[in-house]
Amino acid sequence: MPEPDAYEPTERTVPTRSRERAVYDHAQVHAILDEAYVCHLGFLRDGAPVVLPTLYARVGSRVYVHGSTGSRPLRTAGEGGGEGDDPGLKVCLTVTHVDGLVLARSAFHHSLNYRSVMIHGTARRVTDPAEKRLSFDALVDAVVPGRARDSRPANDRELAATGVLRLDLAEVSAKIRNGPPNDDPQDAELPYWTGVVPLVSGYGTPIPAPGLAPSVALPDYLAAL
Amino acid sequence: MPEPDAYEPTERTVPTRSRERAVYDHAQVHAILDEAYVCHLGFLRDGAPVVLPTLYARVGSRVYVHGSTGSRPLRTAGEGGGEGDDPGLKVCLTVTHVDGLVLARSAFHHSLNYRSVMIHGTARRVTDPAEKRLSFDALVDAVVPGRARDSRPANDRELAATGVLRLDLAEVSAKIRNGPPNDDPQDAELPYWTGVVPLVSGYGTPIPAPGLAPSVALPDYLAAL
Numbered sequence: 001m002p003e004p005d006a007y008e009p010t011e012r013t014v015p016t017r018s019r020e021r022a023v024y025d026h027a028q029v030h031a032i033l034d035e036a037y038v039c040h041l042g043f044l045r046d047g048a049p050v051v052l053p054t055l056y057a058r059v060g061s062r063v064y065v066h067g068s069t070g071s072r073p074l075r076t077a078g079e080g081g082g083e084g085d086d087p088g089l090k091v092c093l094t095v096t097h098v099d100g101l102v103l104a105r106s107a108f109h110h111s112l113n114y115r116s117v118m119i120h121g122t123a124r125r126v127t128d129p130a131e132k133r134l135s136f137d138a139l140v141d142a143v144v145p146g147r148a149r150d151s152r153p154a155n156d157r158e159l160a161a162t163g164v165l166r167l168d169l170a171e172v173s174a175k176i177r178n179g180p181p182n183d184d185p186q187d188a189e190l191p192y193w194t195g196v197v198p199l200v201s202g203y204g205t206p207i208p209a210p211g212l213a214p215s216v217a218l219p220d221y222l223a224a225l
Numbered sequence: 226m227p228e229p230d231a232y233e234p235t236e237r238t239v240p241t242r243s244r245e246r247a248v249y250d251h252a253q254v255h256a257i258l259d260e261a262y263v264c265h266l267g268f269l270r271d272g273a274p275v276v277l278p279t280l281y282a283r284v285g286s287r288v289y290v291h292g293s294t295g296s297r298p299l300r301t302a303g304e305g306g307g308e309g310d311d312p313g314l315k316v317c318l319t320v321t322h323v324d325g326l327v328l329a330r331s332a333f334h335h336s337l338n339y340r341s342v343m344i345h346g347t348a349r350r351v352t353d354p355a356e357k358r359l360s361f362d363a364l365v366d367a368v369v370p371g372r373a374r375d376s377r378p379a380n381d382r383e384l385a386a387t388g389v390l391r392l393d394l395a396e397v398s399a400k401i402r403n404g405p406p407n408d409d410p411q412d413a414e415l416p417y418w419t420g421v422v423p424l425v426s427g428y429g430t431p432i433p434a435p436g437l438a439p440s441v442a443l444p445d446y447l448a449a450l
């Protein structure tokens with residue numbers, strides 16, 4: 001029986017190496033997904049892999065991926081027509097945070113500290129108007145939480161011009177490496193500095209667009225970043 | 226005739242949308258590649274796409290990707306045996322930096338500022354011992370420049386246990402979005418804040434490994450980060 005709060009491992013979500021780094025827990029998987037802006041969406045085109053960086057948003061146990069209806073994955077997914085007979089698009093969606101540089105005494109044990117999530121599945125076009133609007137708001141709030149209700153909503157023309165793919169979180173795993181280097185015991189006396197250099201990220205000062213009226217103040221949800 | 230300092234566009238390196246964002250110039254493509262730690266390597270496994278985050282290094286017009294010989298892409302690439310009859314592994318290698326959150330007045334024009342590089346090609350196992358050692362040093366120096374000569378070099382056993390894939394930079398493009406939002410003119414008077422929130426990244430204070438002797442000072446190439 002799968003754990004109720006974890007994704008069930010499958011043949012392709014169990015890593016072939018460093019299995020101790022695999023994580024299936026919902027909370028950790030979702031936290032990694034929610035912290036990033038860009039995922040890397042892999043799909044096939046003419047028999048060859050394509051990896052496209054793209055904005056995405058998680059809503060519960062689904063992920064939405066943004067794209068113009070002219071973009072490659074959406075054209076491919078849409079060839080089946082409506083949702084009922086849409087064959088979908090086989091994808092692998094991966095999200096990665098790099099947290100630190102791991103400097104071992106031996107070249108061999110150099111590494112990175114990271115957190116990544118990999119989702120395997122079949123993405124399908126969102127065609128239901130209510131779900132499409134919900135996914136659109138989620139994608140705007142993925143840029144900055146709170147932004148969807150503080151901008152002009154998409155009109156019908158814009159919604160029609162925006163393709164959205166839905167991918168269910170079912171075959172999912174995270175992989176996490178953290179902590180110090182794993183040098184071999186026999187290297188312990190070597191005279192090289194060893195440890196971790198953390199990578200940090202944050203927000204710079206917001207840059208108003210050229211035409212912004214001085215009367216429009218910076219909203220709280222941006223000032224709080 | 227292609228520009229001598231640029232990659233020649235091909236059918237799959239010309240984007241289907243936002244073509245004005247495509248860049249083929251060597252200097253810009255290489256700068257994007259050299260700034261990142263992790264690439265997202267896409268390949269096929271059992272007919273489905275896999276997108277694997279992995280450390281990589283550029284050396285001239287080649288990219289090397291690291292992995293244990295037990296890892297999936299290397300096992301697949303290696304099935305042909307030696308280099309001569311190695312059929313290689315079709316891959317798409319993508320590197321992305323997210324530089325800013327683009328907040329338009331309209332939900333529709335929300336975006337991200339980013340720089341990405343996409344490389345299409347066939348990756349092959351590195352089997353020549355000299356090239357393998359060179360690629361190994363490059364991968365360590367990709368973690369921190371200067372580190373390869375300030376750590377214990379890989380011994381023969383470690384080199385044998387480390388698989389490296391080589392991918393030539395031939396079918397390559399960058400895509401860059403920067404600058405302010407592109408709102409529609411009719412939205413110019415809407416009362417929403419608009420502009421860009423920069424994303425910044427940097428290095429934290431190095432954390433010595435638990436067993437590090439106090440006599441080993443932080444090297445200059447780390448203090449300079």
